[in-house]
Amino acid sequence: MTSTDTTLDALVHDLDHGRSVDMWVLVHRLVDAAGDPEAGEAALRALSSARPGTWTRIDDEVRSHSAYRGTGKRWRALVAAARRDEDPLAVLLAACSHDGREREAALSAPAMRLPSLLPILMIRATDWAAPVRRKARTVLEQVAPDPGRAAAMALHLRERRRGQDVMDALLGELHDAPEATLHRLRADGDRRVRRLAYRIWLDGRAGLDEVVAAAMTEPDTVCRRLAVADAVERAVRDPRADVLEHLLTSRSAPTRADALTGLVRLGRPERGRAFLGDRSAVVRAVAQWAVRRAGGDPAEEYRAALDAGEPRTAALVAGLAECGGRDDVPRVLPFLGHERVRVRAEAVRAVRLLGGPVEQAAELIADPSPRVVREVERALGPSSSVPSPEVLWSLLDDGERPYHVRLAAAGRLTRRDTATRVEAMLWLLMSDDAVLRKRGVDEWGRLARDSTAFYGPFAPPALERLAALITTAEPVLGPRNVHWLRLCLGLPR
Numbered sequence: 001m002t003s004t005d006t007t008l009d010a011l012v013h014d015l016d017h018g019r020s021v022d023m024w025v026l027v028h029r030l031v032d033a034a035g036d037p038e039a040g041e042a043a044l045r046a047l048s049s050a051r052p053g054t055w056t057r058i059d060d061e062v063r064s065h066s067a068y069r070g071t072g073k074r075w076r077a078l079v080a081a082a083r084r085d086e087d088p089l090a091v092l093l094a095a096c097s098h099d100g101r102e103r104e105a106a107l108s109a110p111a112m113r114l115p116s117l118l119p120i121l122m123i124r125a126t127d128w129a130a131p132v133r134r135k136a137r138t139v140l141e142q143v144a145p146d147p148g149r150a151a152a153m154a155l156h157l158r159e160r161r162r163g164q165d166v167m168d169a170l171l172g173e174l175h176d177a178p179e180a181t182l183h184r185l186r187a188d189g190d191r192r193v194r195r196l197a198y199r200i201w202l203d204g205r206a207g208l209d210e211v212v213a214a215a216m217t218e219p220d221t222v223c224r225r226l227a228v229a230d231a232v233e234r235a236v237r238d239p240r241a242d243v244l245e246h247l248l249t250s251r252s253a254p255t256r257a258d259a260l261t262g263l264v265r266l267g268r269p270e271r272g273r274a275f276l277g278d279r280s281a282v283v284r285a286v287a288q289w290a291v292r293r294a295g296g297d298p299a300e301e302y303r304a305a306l307d308a309g310e311p312r313t314a315a316l317v318a319g320l321a322e323c324g325g326r327d328d329v330p331r332v333l334p335f336l337g338h339e340r341v342r343v344r345a346e347a348v349r350a351v352r353l354l355g356g357p358v359e360q361a362a363e364l365i366a367d368p369s370p371r372v373v374r375e376v377e378r379a380l381g382p383s384s385s386v387p388s389p390e391v392l393w394s395l396l397d398d399g400e401r402p403y404h405v406r407l408a409a410a411g412r413l414t415r416r417d418t419a420t421r422v423e424a425m426l427w428l429l430m431s432d433d434a435v436l437r438k439r440g441v442d443e444w445g446r447l448a449r450d451s452t453a454f455y456g457p458f459a460p461p462a463l464e465r466l467a468a469l470i471t472t473a474e475p476v477l478g479p480r481n482v483h484w485l486r487l488c489l490g491l492p493r
Helices: 008-016 023-033 037-047 052-069 073-083 088-094 100-107 115-124 130-140 147-157 163-175 179-185 191-201 208-217 221-237 241-247 253-265 269-275 281-293 298-307 313-323 326-337 341-353 358-366 370-380 389-397 403-413 418-429 434-449 460-477 479-489
Strands: none
Touching: 008 023, 008 037, 008 052, 023 037, 023 052, 023 073, 023 088, 037 052, 037 088, 052 073, 052 115, 052 147, 073 088, 073 100, 088 100, 088 115, 100 115, 100 130, 115 130, 115 147, 130 163, 147 163, 147 179, 147 191, 163 179, 163 191, 179 191, 191 221, 208 221, 208 241, 221 241, 221 253, 241 253, 253 269, 253 281, 269 281, 281 298, 281 313, 298 313, 298 326, 313 326, 313 341, 326 341, 326 358, 341 358, 341 370, 358 370, 358 403, 370 403, 389 403, 389 418, 403 418, 403 434, 418 434, 418 460, 434 479, 460 479
16 A cells, blocks of 8 residues: 655655555655755654665665656756765765766765765665775775664665675674673664674673573563573583573573573483473473483373372473373373363363373363364364264354354364265355354365365265255355356256
């Protein structure tokens, strides 16, 4: 959708956020503002917070504009003003010209050293024309750009053919940057800049206590993982078991898993026992490995914990499913009726993983929790004969049942024999409920693409029901589809 607001601020904002923008209008706004000090200042202010991708789009579009209008009076006046360094906006636009000589001349203007023009200066440092590129890099060496803005632009440009050289130059400066600069970049709103700063900071410049603090508080997942990996490695090397114990208190499951791994590497596998009941499967896996390293059997630990009625029941049931055997099914079955949703869901999952009877799990297809019903669906698989069609039809036809139950029943009916599948599809198509009707439309699409599904005999009672349903559904399907469906089923037309 093209933006209807053509003010420069609105156009830049829309471009920043990936919306469709009429670039010709945007460039005309910039060209018209050149030469007017007040309008030019407003234009540069609108561009001051533009994202790197916006700058490269503007550069491409101005180049196209200048190639088309390069001999026009307005563009020639703009280039002349840029050479006289009368207008920073004119300098910016001239630095985007299709003519390499005009771009190079614009780079010589003192205004090109202004912070507001830094993105274009960095773009020109990747220019295809060697004289322009050399000139831009010479000017870049003479300015002290804002590190965050320069880093964001360099990260964007490094995908270009000559962009890695600009990135390498920036990395050299950041590696020598003061601690305060890196601290500011580690809190930058641009995640790519933030992650770059973390990598430089962790390359021998960060103290262990600071790294641990970042590992416990950093909101960005990638930065936190970098800090955790560094902290764990140093804690194992030093050794610092206290650091690892502190990381074990983190709310982040990967952090706890890495910390526990570090403790095992330090020769303390017995710590794994306390984390067998962790909510995270990743942490449980490390804990089970640690218990085995300590000479124990995690399955026995889970059995004992469940028999003793310890808390964290859901995690204990999940853990037993992960390392137990078929003999553990009777211990798990009673939890199918537990009052807590998570326990019931994990019990269904355990029955599936341990190879238990799916018939008992199938009873929970009418569970009030969508989470439990999803686990039942996984346990039953695509071709299970349970629940019976009678049960499924009763669930589907019961308007008091929640959506997830009725949709699950519809899904199981459409996986049965062809007659049941077609009957369910027709029932759904005629439903008053929009959600169920949409499910019927989807199923009709699948049937229409697979006429081989109709191969095979159909029982006369089933054909009679289908004939009546097809007649009722004709206003929804249309005469042509009804004709095709009757033909596939062998019904009289």
